[in-house]
Amino acid sequence: MTDPPDRPRWRCVAEPEVLDLLLAEGWAWERDAPGARQAAAAALARLRAAGLGWAPGAGGPLYDPVEVAALLRREGRAGREALFTGRVLPFGRRNLRDLAGEGPGEGPPDWSRHPAGRVVSVTLRRRFPADALPPGRPARLRLPAPLPGPGVSGLVVEVLEQPAGAPPATLSPGRMEVRLDAPAEAVLALRATARLAPLLRGALPPEPLPAEAAALHLRPDEGFIRVTPAIAALAAAAGAGPPRQVAQAIWRATLARLQVEPIHYAEVDAAAPGEWVLARGAADCQLVSALLVALFRARGIPARLVGGVLPYPRAPSRHYWAEAHLDGAWHPFDAIARDLDDDGRVPAWHDAFAGQVEPRLVTERHPRLFTGAPGVPMPPGWLMLRRLTGDGAAVRHVEAGTRRLLYEEEIAVTLGDLMPG
Secondary structure, X not given: OOOOOXXXXXXXXXXXXXXXXXXXXXXXXXXXXXXHHXXXXXXXXXXXXXXXXXXXXXXXXXXXXXXXXXXXXXXXXXXXXXXXXXXHHHXXXXXXXXXXXXXXXXXXXXXXXXXXXXXEEEEEEEEEXXXXXXXXXXXXXXXXXXXXXXXXXEEEEEEEEOOOOOOOOEEEOOEEEEEEOOOOOEEEEEEEEEEXXXXXXXXXXXXXXXXXXXXXXXXXXXXXXXXXXXXHHHHHOOOOOOHHHHHHHHHHHHHHHOEEOOOOHHHOOOOOHHXXXXXXXXXXXXHHHHHXXXXXXXXXXXXXXXXXXXXXXXXXXXXXXXXEEEOOEEEEEOXXXXXXXXXXXXXXXXXXXXXXXXXXXXXXEOOOEOOOXXXXXXXXXXXXXXXXXXXXXXXXXXXXXXXXXXXXXXXXXXXXXXXXX
């Protein structure tokens, strides 16, 4: 791949914030480990030696965090970067095993031992600076809110913070929303508590799909879901068979040719996002999931894009995956498996997220239930700067080039005891 002509504008992040990103990747389980920042700096130096690009800045080199994270994964999958093989991979697996009450290990956790899941409390918070809001006109600010559904019981949502003097926040499926009449710094926060259970293969709750809903989930054109002739041809290559067999073939073929890594959305071909992903050979969780949905739909399998929160206390994050309607139930398919199977070297992870997922807090089920835009004008190019916090993780969304803050999102998770089966 060659650098896009506007690559210099992405390289605007100084080393301290890049080290925060690397610490979030590899040290969430050892936040206060002596020498962690020095070790992250050494890893950054190795990535530079491996070809990581940078731009000169007044205080030192400036980096593109997407380039950093992508090269870290590529070097790691090739066995050349110890931060990935020795920390990122084991850390990702440990998150899942910890959620299931299991200790460190190489394979997936056995959720059949804990089918009732556990009580989870998730706090979501967004801060919007006044200068990011549209000047001279009202603004509608939004925060993701959890949805009821399979695997969720006893859901309680509390509004924790909203701007003083603003009308009361409204809670609706998938979102908390506040209207501001004039630009001012604003904070929105909520806490959601529920018992979250895993969705297990062979025990998925039935959910009949009426003809109208099936047609909705077969649409060939929906956001990043585009069933183009090239996507239809690729889906046809999955061969004949019953829908479940076809879906499995599509899943395995897609994971075999793609990696999951950050991207710049300004570079995506909006007319053919799936083809852009395939040509690049990698994309983030949202675009890989949208591609899976398009491939399923191309074979007449109703499918949808789902988003939510991975409730890992050490490193919670927002995430996307696909769901396909098979045999009267929604079956999840999550490309996070590609982050954990070590390029196929640990096969147990490869299908660990095909037809089942661990407990999650769902905030979006497209196309009907979604959070929508955050409420601030988003420039054509923006970056996400991730860091660990005292009780979770935070992501600053900044404009590329200027690094102007657009909004910051924080997630914190508290786990209750595992429920008896």
